[in-house]
Each structure stands twice: as C-alpha cells, then as structure tokens.
Amino acid sequence: MANKHLNETAVQPYSGHDAKLEFPFTSDAGFKRAMKDEEICKQVISAFTGLAVESIKSISSEYSLSPVLGGRGIRLDVLVQADGRLVNVEMQRADPGEIARRMRYYQAVADTHTVGKGSPYAKLVEHIIVFACTFDPLGCGIPRYTFRMQAEEAPEAPFDPGFAWILLNSSAWAKEQNSSLRRLLRYMDSGTAEGELCRRIDAVLLDAHEDGLWKEGVREMMTVEQRIDWAEHVGEKRGLEKGMAEAAAMYRWLSEGGRTDELMRSFSDPELQQRLLDEFNAVKQKG
Structure with missing residues (x-):
C-alpha cells in the first residue's frame, strides 16, 4: 500500500520533527519501526557501514541472546542478515558508559550463536556492530569511528578476524564527506529530512504516529x-x-x-x- 506521507515530505525537507513525533527515528520505538521496512533497512545499513547491501535475508528487532545458562544475556536493537554477514545496529541517545567493553561483549555473545559444537572457525560469519549515537562517544569531534584489528608492529600484515565496530556521532554530521551518511546523521541530529532515504523514514514514522494503537502499545511496553x-x-x-x-x-x-x-x-x-x-x-x- 502506498504511503500517503511520502509525497508530502518529498516536496522539501523540514526540520524539528521531534516536536511533531512522539517517537522519532532516534527513539527505540521509532528506530525499530523504520527498520522493519526492508528498503529503509538496506539503505541505512549501507550508509552506516559504507558497504553496498544487495539483499537482506532477515531483520530482527529486540533480539535476545544468552551466552550460557546463568550468563548475562543481551538484547539487540536490530540484527540484520545481509549478503552473508551479520549487522547489529544499536541506536544510542544517551551515553551508556563502557561502550567499548559493551561492544566486545555483544561481539562475543553473538559469535557463540553463529557456530555449532565442533564446527570449524571458518563458519564464523562476518559481523559488524554499529552504535549510532546522537552524541560524541569518544570526544574527538568526528562523525564516524571505525575499529578493526591489526598488528601494532606491522599494520600491513594480513589479519582479518571478520568483524568491525563502528561508532557514529550525529552531532558532527556536517564534517561527514559521504553525502548519504551526512544526510542520515543530520536527520538523527535535527530531524531535517533531506534526501530520499530520510524522507522515506519520515513518511513511515508519520504514518505510524497516526496509528493510535501502535503508540499506545509502545507506551505500554x-x-x-x-x-x-x-x-x-x-x-x-x-x-x-x-x-x-x-x-x-x-x-x-x-x-x-x-x-x-x-x-x-x-x-x-x-x-x-x-x-x-x-x-x-x-x-x-x-x-
């Protein structure tokens, strides 16, 4: 069914949508609602990771994982299977603290669920964790931080464990060179819906906010x-x-x-x- 808000928001970008939307894109409910749309999900993942996403196999929200009986479990905002890799995206509107250790733990717990007993380590799929923050998590004033493993003594040495961690800082959106990511970070920061992707997200969220049952359900949960x-x-x-x-x-x-x-x-x-x-x-x- 066509989204009645898509043409309205395509006319021109507008800012300050947080004043309109009770649950904007940066909220837990708004983010998960928007990411259910496969095309939105594909483009958001592409912008956040810098990878061209061809196909999505599954999109899961509020995905719970437990390492072992009695161990501390985790609940992922959005977990996507795309092009043979796993991408976990967490929307962060407040600094949870210990963000590096948290990413490490998420990585470890998720890995235990990707291979079965006795399976070779080659079965571990590529895994990318993205924390999309509305603040600067490391205080360096840049819009994106990407972490991969390498040898300090020989950075050129081939060593690829098959994972990457990305921290995004929407408050520094103006410094981002990539136009797709810059628009998305700006949308997170101010609500300015510039470009097709941001207008599409806006349309989905405006539609959702006209659904009283959805809003009431979100509040109750x-x-x-x-x-x-x-x-x-x-x-x-x-x-x-x-x-x-x-x-x-x-x-x-x-x-x-x-x-x-x-x-x-x-x-x-x-x-x-x-x-x-x-x-x-x-x-x-x-x-």
Whole structure:
C-alpha cells in the first residue's frame, strides 16, 4: 500500500520533527519501526557501514541472546542478515558508559550463536556492530569511528578476524564527506529530512504516529528507564519547563528511591501521578 506521507515530505525537507513525533527515528520505538521496512533497512545499513547491501535475508528487532545458562544475556536493537554477514545496529541517545567493553561483549555473545559444537572457525560469519549515537562517544569531534584489528608492529600484515565496530556521532554530521551518511546523521541530529532515504523514514514514522494503537502499545511496553529517557527527551525538545520535563525528573527521583512499583502505577493513574508530583515538588523545595 502506498504511503500517503511520502509525497508530502518529498516536496522539501523540514526540520524539528521531534516536536511533531512522539517517537522519532532516534527513539527505540521509532528506530525499530523504520527498520522493519526492508528498503529503509538496506539503505541505512549501507550508509552506516559504507558497504553496498544487495539483499537482506532477515531483520530482527529486540533480539535476545544468552551466552550460557546463568550468563548475562543481551538484547539487540536490530540484527540484520545481509549478503552473508551479520549487522547489529544499536541506536544510542544517551551515553551508556563502557561502550567499548559493551561492544566486545555483544561481539562475543553473538559469535557463540553463529557456530555449532565442533564446527570449524571458518563458519564464523562476518559481523559488524554499529552504535549510532546522537552524541560524541569518544570526544574527538568526528562523525564516524571505525575499529578493526591489526598488528601494532606491522599494520600491513594480513589479519582479518571478520568483524568491525563502528561508532557514529550525529552531532558532527556536517564534517561527514559521504553525502548519504551526512544526510542520515543530520536527520538523527535535527530531524531535517533531506534526501530520499530520510524522507522515506519520515513518511513511515508519520504514518505510524497516526496509528493510535501502535503508540499506545509502545507506551505500554516501555521500561522504566525508557519512559524516563522518553519524558526527558520530549520535554527538552519541546522546551517545556513543566509537564513532561517535570514528570521526567519525578520519575528518576522515584526510580532512584526504589519506588518502582508506584512509578509504574502512576503511568496509568493520573491521580497517583499528581500526588507523587506534589510530593516530589515539596521535597525539592525543602532540599
């Protein structure tokens, strides 16, 4: 079925879409919704990795992996099988800390699931991990960091373990030379939908936001931390001094105080939320 928003957004790029969209591309829900579209997924992967993606075998979101019984599992934002390789893309709107160790662990856990017992190591498929960040994860002011293994003493020595890690920094989009990646990073940073890919993502998300059941389902499935992040983000983007921004501060206060049960109930109980907000404001005034 044709997307009714595609022609509208193709007229000219517009900025500030975060003020329109409750769940933009950089949000957990918006990113996963857009990446379900195979053509969008293919072009996003191509822009993020610099590889020409010919075909996609599967797209999985919220993909859970566990290394061993009792070990720490991981949940991947989006895992794509494309052209015989695995590409894991994580959208990061806040700095989770220890990002290098996190990428290492994701790589290790995923590898244990790509070969069976007794299989040769040659069966390990090429694996690329991308963390698409709305901030500069390493503070060097560049839009893209690519990591591959090599010998310090002989960088030219042939040594290819079959993986690469990529960190993207949308705040430095203007420095990116590749036009496809530059437009996508700019879209992440400001919501300016320039170019066919960004306009297509916009159209998909605008369509999704007209689906009340989808939005309600997203809200219900959000974890406490996701709700806090969402409330803070919406409050910041819309310039609210109260409302969402104030609620976000209260959510974090309750979460840090171990009052998660009250916090969760307040999401569907306006009266409880108001009582908790009054309590929070009273404590804040005393402090």
